[in-house]
Amino acid sequence: LRIGAILLRNQSDSRNKETGNENGKGFPGSGKVFFLDNGKGFMINQDNVQFSDYAISDGILEALKALGYNSPTNIQKEVLPVLLAGKNAVVKAPTGSGKTAVLVERIIQMVSDGEHPVDIDRLLVVTFTNAAAAQMRERITQALSARVDDNPGNAHLLKQLTLIHNAQITTIDSFCLYIIRNHFDEIDLDPDFRVADDGEIKLLMQDVLAQMLEDYFTEGREDFLACVEYFAPTGKEKRVEEQILGLYEFAMSYPWPGEWLELHKEDYAVSPENLEECRWVGLLEDYVRTMLAEAGDSLDQARMLCEEADGPYMYLDTLEADKNTIDRLASAESLQELYERFSVLSFGRISSKKDDSVSPEKREKSREIRNSVKDLLNGLAKKYFYASPQAQAERMAACAPYVSCLLSLTDDFRMRLDAKKREKNLMDFHDMEHMALQILTEKREDGVYPTAAAREMREYYAEIMIDEYQDSNLVQEYLLKSISGEEDGKFNRFMVGDVKQSIYKFRLARPELFMEKFDSYGKGEGKERRIDLKQNFRSRRQVTDSVNACFSVLMGRDLGGVEYDEDAALYPGAVFPEPEGKEEDVYRTEVLLTMSEEDGLEDREREALAIAGKIRRIVGTLPVVDKESGELGYRHPPADHGRLG
Numbered sequence: 001l002r003i004g005a006i007l008l009r010n011q012s013d014s015r016n017k018e019t020g021n022e023n024g025k026g027f028p029g030s031g032k033v034f035f036l037d038n039g040k041g042f043m044i045n046q047d048n049v050q051f052s053d054y055a056i057s058d059g060i061l062e063a064l065k066a067l068g069y070n071s072p073t074n075i076q077k078e079v080l081p082v083l084l085a086g087k088n089a090v091v092k093a094p095t096g097s098g099k100t101a102v103l104v105e106r107i108i109q110m111v112s113d114g115e116h117p118v119d120i121d122r123l124l125v126v127t128f129t130n131a132a133a134a135q136m137r138e139r140i141t142q143a144l145s146a147r148v149d150d151n152p153g154n155a156h157l158l159k160q161l162t163l164i165h166n167a168q169i170t171t172i173d174s175f176c177l178y179i180i181r182n183h184f185d186e187i188d189l190d191p192d193f194r195v196a197d198d199g200e201i202k203l204l205m206q207d208v209l210a211q212m213l214e215d216y217f218t219e220g221r222e223d224f225l226a227c228v229e230y231f232a233p234t235g236k237e238k239r240v241e242e243q244i245l246g247l248y249e250f251a252m253s254y255p256w257p258g259e260w261l262e263l264h265k266e267d268y269a270v271s272p273e274n275l276e277e278c279r280w281v282g283l284l285e286d287y288v289r290t291m292l293a294e295a296g297d298s299l300d301q302a303r304m305l306c307e308e309a310d311g312p313y314m315y316l317d318t319l320e321a322d323k324n325t326i327d328r329l330a331s332a333e334s335l336q337e338l339y340e341r342f343s344v345l346s347f348g349r350i351s352s353k354k355d356d357s358v359s360p361e362k363r364e365k366s367r368e369i370r371n372s373v374k375d376l377l378n379g380l381a382k383k384y385f386y387a388s389p390q391a392q393a394e395r396m397a398a399c400a401p402y403v404s405c406l407l408s409l410t411d412d413f414r415m416r417l418d419a420k421k422r423e424k425n426l427m428d429f430h431d432m433e434h435m436a437l438q439i440l441t442e443k444r445e446d447g448v449y450p451t452a453a454a455r456e457m458r459e460y461y462a463e464i465m466i467d468e469y470q471d472s473n474l475v476q477e478y479l480l481k482s483i484s485g486e487e488d489g490k491f492n493r494f495m496v497g498d499v500k501q502s503i504y505k506f507r508l509a510r511p512e513l514f515m516e517k518f519d520s521y522g523k524g525e526g527k528e529r530r531i532d533l534k535q536n537f538r539s540r541r542q543v544t545d546s547v548n549a550c551f552s553v554l555m556g557r558d559l560g561g562v563e564y565d566e567d568a569a570l571y572p573g574a575v576f577p578e579p580e581g582k583e584e585d586v587y588r589t590e591v592l593l594t595m596s597e598e599d600g601l602e603d604r605e606r607e608a609l610a611i612a613g614k615i616r617r618i619v620g621t622l623p624v625v626d627k628e629s630g631e632l633g634y635r636h637p638p639a640d641h642g643r644l645g
Contacts, residue, residue, distance in 0.1 A: 186439050
């Protein structure tokens, strides 16, 4: 931890010197941010540009003022022309960056436009949670109410307050249900269906899977029996069931799961000649080189210890030889070369020379680092290079029929489960998305085309706004694209997200969808625009600086999906009052350490206790800004101490 803190501090000091940022306030430009003036007294604007400087009606300006917004940030100044002009936009919006204000402003502008007002139920706003949808609806209602108070005779605005309750400000699941309930006849669905809960679906899946396997055992097909023997050689059929269920869940994240399963039946049918062409080989080689680079960095740390005045200098020759071994492994240009070099992997004996001037702690630490490097390299050799590429190709070809059979079993399970759910008139969340997709798209040999229902929705919806876009999957992408007007030259999708906040990849979200657009959309003119929201209006500079310092070291394209550079960094977007009479920085970042003890607690429970204890100690002693008044004060715990407020 001490070494890590020194590295972070040194990097931060170096960055500040390089950019002339001697006061250490974060990334270049963080001292030149624009701030949102919400009238509360603690957010300022360094520029005199107001919302009134745009071609926005007086009614919209009054509605924004009622919400507490008078001045746009510099990034909002970039967003507004895009919103007002009608373009596709992908917006990178870190937490606290003002994205909700941008979305609300766009909605208010469209429904209040003097020349071409739009009814609010012709806007589709897709959020990730019901809570986010409710918050968005509430803020829009507040803005509309303020506008109606000033214009009580405006029939259009009064109508919007009525329509807001049925407007499509919703989650993707609810929107899919809306599509299904309005077009159930197009997929021959009984309109009296119901959505099953997770427990009911799991029991149904188990019953269907058990019955299917029993049918196959009764039939006694050779390919099935061989498949079961291959994946469950000890007779534990549970392993086959787990494989089928895992493949099913993965396939259902694709728009056409049956086609995906069919497509991959031949993945293991490889020959030694075309093995290097397999995609997984390239991924494996990249991974191995990344591990080798980390091993080399670890050896460099050990060498630095050895070169210190009281360091174990006698280890230097061995460490140098180890570094040469790593360099030789990393220079391999093919899977075959990697195999040949890992198969002869060996390490020299470390010196046993005694010297009382050498620090015992540094001697032990150097040996510990070297042993971890040896374990890493031996682990790679054992896991990935236990056999030659030719032998691996032959083994893959040998098990290809078993893999193909497993995929066929998965597809059969999918169809049987669908039939059983239709019989019981049930549906789950997978069904919602796929049935909606079936209603809106038609898959042909030459592509995917919108149906009449999709074209009807294209004409109806004036704008499609998607929040938390980084957590979308391929099915949702096809769904929303089918009802947008891009193919007809109508660019009306507004996608907001931040790949750094993607937390649902375990649910098969596809953050790469966001990154593909983020990388391809331009920052200048055009029908497809990329916009970066950078300022954070919720946190003090100490928080944003600490986050930047950590993640600029840890995160990259290969870890996290984004390069943590100046574009990805957080910039303080608010100025908070500082406490008087405090010489030290009371808001400095701290590291809480918990030690493993024989107290019967899990690590996470121990961490939770440490955090709760810290919160309890600072409540009433650490000054915080009151959201309503904008003043600095102390929040005291409730009398019963049962909660922290």
